[in-house]
Amino acid sequence: MIDHERDLASLSEATERLLTEAASWDNASVAEPSRLPGWTRGHVLAHLARNADALVNVIEGRPMYASAETREADIERDAPRPLDAQLADLRETAERFRAAAAAVPDWSRTVELRNGVTDSASRIPFRRWVEVALHHVDLDRGYELEDLPEExxxxxxxxxxxxxxxxxxxxxxxxxxxxxxxxxxxxxxxxxxxxxxxxxxxxxxxxxxxxxxxxxxxxxxxxxxxxxx
The missing domain is CATH 3.30.1050.20 (Nonspecific Lipid-transfer Protein; Chain A)
Structure with a gap:
């Protein structure tokens, strides 16, 4: 059975772990390649921030993204930002997601994600945890799949x-x-x-x-x- 409250707590821990790691970088580190082809670490951080906003949209009954083109353009726009701007955005969007999750009236309802995919609202916290955890590995700064929680x-x-x-x-x-x-x-x-x-x-x-x-x-x-x- 999905425990969205537990997943929200695990997500908070994963987010803080990533932010603590990224806070030790400099601006040059943000511009270096990630493990994702064609993406810098800045692209990964920008994607994580925009994904948090997108999942807030899902929680609140709006389309996840305005369009695929808009999603990609937003990531490209935000990727070159300096480290302090990236970290501030990640913190702010994580807080918006937390606040939206705290206001969910019915976790059993069905929500729509990208490309017409539907799922239970109760799975959204885990989906966000997946984004944060796997993309932390993608940043290529020493956090590996072997470091992920067994659960x-x-x-x-x-x-x-x-x-x-x-x-x-x-x-x-x-x-x-x-x-x-x-x-x-x-x-x-x-x-x-x-x-x-x-x-x-x-x-x-x-x-x-x-x-x-x-x-x-x-x-x-x-x-x-x-x-x-």
């Missing part, structure tokens, strides 16, 4: 395995973490089933497009190529 890793693997279930380009795939946890995904591409195993952070990295899967073991076929998120 977070398992839940995001749960989500991604479900997301790729039945996908027409992904074969039936059994996933096994070294600690014994298992998942299944794919199944839409036909052919023989494939087994993929390894440490949970490596599995998450592969599913989330953050690692190439070379540290994973496969059985029954090559490592499936996953579609972009």
């Amino acid at each position: 977070f890793v398992q839940r995001e693997i749960d989500f991604l395995a479900e997301r790729f279930a039945g996908h027409p380009s992904v074969p039936s795939t059994g996933i096994r973490a070294d600690d014994g946890r298992t998942w299944t995904t794919g199944g839409g591409a036909g052919g023989a089933s494939v087994g993929v195993s390894g440490p949970a952070p490596e599995l998450l990295g592969w599913l989330a497009g953050r690692r190439d899967g070379s540290a994973l073991k496969t059985e029954g076929g090559p490592l499936p190529q996953l579609p972009p998120l």
